Amino acid sequence: MPRITFIQPDGAAATVEIANGLTVMEGAIENDITGVVAQCGGSCSCSTCHCYVADDWMRALPPPEEEESGLIEFAWEPRESSRLTCQIRVTDALDGLVLHVPAEQL
Amino acid sequence: MPTTIIAGAGHAGGQTAISLRQAGYDGRIIVCGAEPAPPYQRPPLSKKYLSGELARERVFLRPESFYSRHDVELRLGNAVRDVDPAQRTVVLDDGGSLSFTDLVIATGSRPRRLDVPGSDLGNIFYLRTLEDADAIGNALVAGRRLAVVGGGYIGLEIASTAKGLGLEVCVIEAADRILGRVTAPEMSGYYARAHRARGVHVKLSTAVAAFEGDGTVRRVDCGAETIPADVVVIGIGVVPEVRLAESAGIACDDGIVVDERCATSAAHVYAAGDCTRHPNPILGRSLRLESVHNALEQARTAAANIAGTPTRYEQAPWFWSDQFDLKLQMAGISDGYDTIVQRGSMDADDFAMFYLKDGVLIAVDAVNRPREFMACRKLVPQRPSIDPVKLADESIPMQEMA
Numbered sequence A: 001m002p003r004i005t006f007i008q009p010d011g012a013a014a015t016v017e018i019a020n021g022l023t024v025m026e027g028a029i030e031n032d033i034t035g036v037v038a039q040c041g042g043s044c045s046c047s048t049c050h051c052y053v054a055d056d057w058m059r060a061l062p063p064p065e066e067e068e069s070g071l072i073e074f075a076w077e078p079r080e081s082s083r084l085t086c087q088i089r090v091t092d093a094l095d096g097l098v099l100h101v102p103a104e105q106l
Numbered sequence B: 001m002p003t004t005i006i007a008g009a010g011h012a013g014g015q016t017a018i019s020l021r022q023a024g025y026d027g028r029i030i031v032c033g034a035e036p037a038p039p040y041q042r043p044p045l046s047k048k049y050l051s052g053e054l055a056r057e058r059v060f061l062r063p064e065s066f067y068s069r070h071d072v073e074l075r076l077g078n079a080v081r082d083v084d085p086a087q088r089t090v091v092l093d094d095g096g097s098l099s100f101t102d103l104v105i106a107t108g109s110r111p112r113r114l115d116v117p118g119s120d121l122g123n124i125f126y127l128r129t130l131e132d133a134d135a136i137g138n139a140l141v142a143g144r145r146l147a148v149v150g151g152g153y154i155g156l157e158i159a160s161t162a163k164g165l166g167l168e169v170c171v172i173e174a175a176d177r178i179l180g181r182v183t184a185p186e187m188s189g190y191y192a193r194a195h196r197a198r199g200v201h202v203k204l205s206t207a208v209a210a211f212e213g214d215g216t217v218r219r220v221d222c223g224a225e226t227i228p229a230d231v232v233v234i235g236i237g238v239v240p241e242v243r244l245a246e247s248a249g250i251a252c253d254d255g256i257v258v259d260e261r262c263a264t265s266a267a268h269v270y271a272a273g274d275c276t277r278h279p280n281p282i283l284g285r286s287l288r289l290e291s292v293h294n295a296l297e298q299a300r301t302a303a304a305n306i307a308g309t310p311t312r313y314e315q316a317p318w319f320w321s322d323q324f325d326l327k328l329q330m331a332g333i334s335d336g337y338d339t340i341v342q343r344g345s346m347d348a349d350d351f352a353m354f355y356l357k358d359g360v361l362i363a364v365d366a367v368n369r370p371r372e373f374m375a376c377r378k379l380v381p382q383r384p385s386i387d388p389v390k391l392a393d394e395s396i397p398m399q400e401m402a
């Protein structure tokens, strides 16, 4: 299973295995990752699954759809590297992905 | 050891347990649920779960291992039958009795029943639970005719999903517009056109007099008109589940009355979610909401207060609904608006409707417009006066509205 690392604002890191086909958000919830809230359960309607993608991973991800980029603009402190983790589907190509959890969601 | 008992294992009940542990509560937590399943999300039941896109194991709020890992006891298929707020005890369906330090009532709501002749025929359903969704899912076979009674969000979502599964679908609405209870006539008109354009029949001002059939439903008798149907789903709203609170003498008024702290009229008894009526300082009145956001945030508020951090729930409501290719996102409550402003194009399924009252922005309905929705979630609590001309002007980004 692809291994994905979540780094908290204080630097604490957790690497978890997420099954192919799930979203990164679902994997975060399953593994109790602090800071990934996911109020809308993956409907791309809340932005509370927002994370920053580590620099060297930015290009490995398919670009966000309009519905995602619109939400991100108004997420908590959006950056170039911002993504909604409920819109990232896990594949083998994401093995090793590193994400930074924002200090707040909204 | 302090003990929190949670009555109801839905969105709010599950979130209360999660938030209590996140807040560092180290007492005993017992979640008692009438349903056999651990807390799950209801929104997919009319959307991707019903269409078969989302597997069953993906609808749960947390994996079952979460509860054991965090020492949360689940008593499922075991409803709370009685509460004694003075003695601080509850009695469960299985006869067991438990004492609590704090109690959270999170009993949700139940579908309003349509009581007409023939309403007990086979293949007539309501949608609230996973079990309901499974039964409806089995009945939604391509080529069949589905009649949806009630043009609310859930009914329209079922219509959209069923259409996608290859059924012939008719929405039957008693009022002269769909979504009449929740939005403006302009939005009702838009959604009726959108459904019709995608092949759904929409019958307005049509009240169901009876269902007819031979064991299973075959026709919906609407007086002047009879609509053939192999499957019927009734979605005419919900009633708050207040029976437990009422019989315990806790104040109810179309919902369990709570304050901003989610506290009920009984000491050490809180309530959260669909079952409550709560004050909203942004709106300046009390209301009852049926939304995930409300369930989650009230749960978080009740949990924080139980864990010893005084917290108030005072946020702008928001809600979403997915139908066909239309992503509807709503923020605020449009009730009582005097001005409505459109930004974007209905024909292109790409627009937002802003609602103003005395010049103040109070709500938005956004279709495929996440920026307008998100901007309003942040703006509405500030009660901003915004020029309608500016709101309609697409050359001004939403970031510059405040």
Ligand SMILES: Cc1cc2nc3c(=O)[nH]c(=O)nc-3n(C[C@H](O)[C@H](O)[C@H](O)COP(=O)(O)OP(=O)(O)OC[C@H]3O[C@@H](n4cnc5c(N)ncnc54)[C@H](O)[C@@H]3O)c2cc1C
Binding pocket: B007, B008, B009, B010, B011, B012, B013, B032, B033, B034, B035, B041, B042, B043, B044, B045, B046, B078, B079, B080, B081, B106, B107, B108, B109, B127, B128, B129, B154, B241, B244, B272, B273, B274, B275, B289, B290, B291, B292, B293, B295, B318, B319, B320, B321, B322
């Ligand atoms: C099909 C469908 C689609 C929806 N779509 C959306 C959407 O897109 N967006 C949105 O924001 N909202 C949506 N909603 C609404 C949302 O799901 C609810 O507002 C939310 O689930 C409310 O959570 P709750 O915990 O208050 O109630 P519930 O989730 O209903 O949970 C209450 C639980 O308590 C149990 N219970 C009742 N009495 C007792 C008792 N005495 N003892 C123990 N247990 C008891 C019930 O069996 C139930 O399991 C939808 C609802 C449905 C049904």
Ligand code: FES
Binding pocket: A025, A037, A038, A039, A040, A041, A042, A043, A044, A045, A046, A047, A048, A049, A050, A084, A085, A086, A087
């Ligand atoms: S979970 Fe709500 S936007 Fe991702």
